[in-house]
Amino acid sequence: MSLLNLALQNVALERPDMIEDYERKMKRNGSMTKVRNIGEKELHYNKLFDNLHWLPDPVQVQKDSNEYKSFDDVYGVETDDSGRPSLVSKNVPTSADLGHKGGFVAARARSFIICRVCGNRRVVYSGKRLTIDQMRLIERVQEEFIFTCGAPLFPDGVMKETVYVREGQSCNSEMETTYYSDVNGLNTPVCFFCGDTEVITNQEIQNLKQEYGIVRPICDTCFQGGKRPAVRNALKTNKKKR
Numbered sequence: 001m002s003l004l005n006l007a008l009q010n011v012a013l014e015r016p017d018m019i020e021d022y023e024r025k026m027k028r029n030g031s032m033t034k035v036r037n038i039g040e041k042e043l044h045y046n047k048l049f050d051n052l053h054w055l056p057d058p059v060q061v062q063k064d065s066n067e068y069k070s071f072d073d074v075y076g077v078e079t080d081d082s083g084r085p086s087l088v089s090k091n092v093p094t095s096a097d098l099g100h101k102g103g104f105v106a107a108r109a110r111s112f113i114i115c116r117v118c119g120n121r122r123v124v125y126s127g128k129r130l131t132i133d134q135m136r137l138i139e140r141v142q143e144e145f146i147f148t149c150g151a152p153l154f155p156d157g158v159m160k161e162t163v164y165v166r167e168g169q170s171c172n173s174e175m176e177t178t179y180y181s182d183v184n185g186l187n188t189p190v191c192f193f194c195g196d197t198e199v200i201t202n203q204e205i206q207n208l209k210q211e212y213g214i215v216r217p218i219c220d221t222c223f224q225g226g227k228r229p230a231v232r233n234a235l236k237t238n239k240k241k242r
């Protein structure tokens, strides 16, 4: 799904008709790339594009504020995504997180939910095994693209207290280690750093597996970018002799 689609979920765009010649030519093009190609080739369209601005990022009225500037205030202004709600670093426990004290453990990891912004999987916790009805409700949240990192799974209702996610995280947060507990056999390995489902293995990773009980999965992009698998539980017996 493109970023444009993500930004415009549930939004309809309307525009007035252009002159007939433009409409006729544009109608033949089913994608933005084709529309842009015409824009590049034909001067008139280039002028049209000159008057268009990128969709602005959300901009906070004040730093760390929950209030955002109106579209008209930021349209045409250069913005960055530092104020994007799901990116604003929130790796401190919220009051809801504190209410689930001891609740973010592997034994309570029951499922996961995918953030609609970053695509990362966030662990769904519950004290008891999920019922079929509960699983269906989680699926509905997933299908309707409601969930983002840092938000509650169920903002209200009967399941708010019993089935929950860790809210003190953002789209920048690494995977929760409880994700890998795989209690329900639901979880496929995903990159510890970015959540990518295409994880790799190579000789260096194999060697780490000889040395550590736990070697977290990693994707090619993170590995090529210089990251190395997160490891735990050094196996003393296999330690190289010095």
Ligand SMILES: [Zn+2]
Pocket: 086, 115, 116, 117, 118, 119, 120, 148, 149, 170, 171, 172
């Ligand atoms: Zn996210």
Ligand SMILES: [Zn+2]
Pocket: 191, 192, 193, 194, 195, 196, 218, 219, 220, 221, 222, 223
């Ligand atoms: Zn990765």
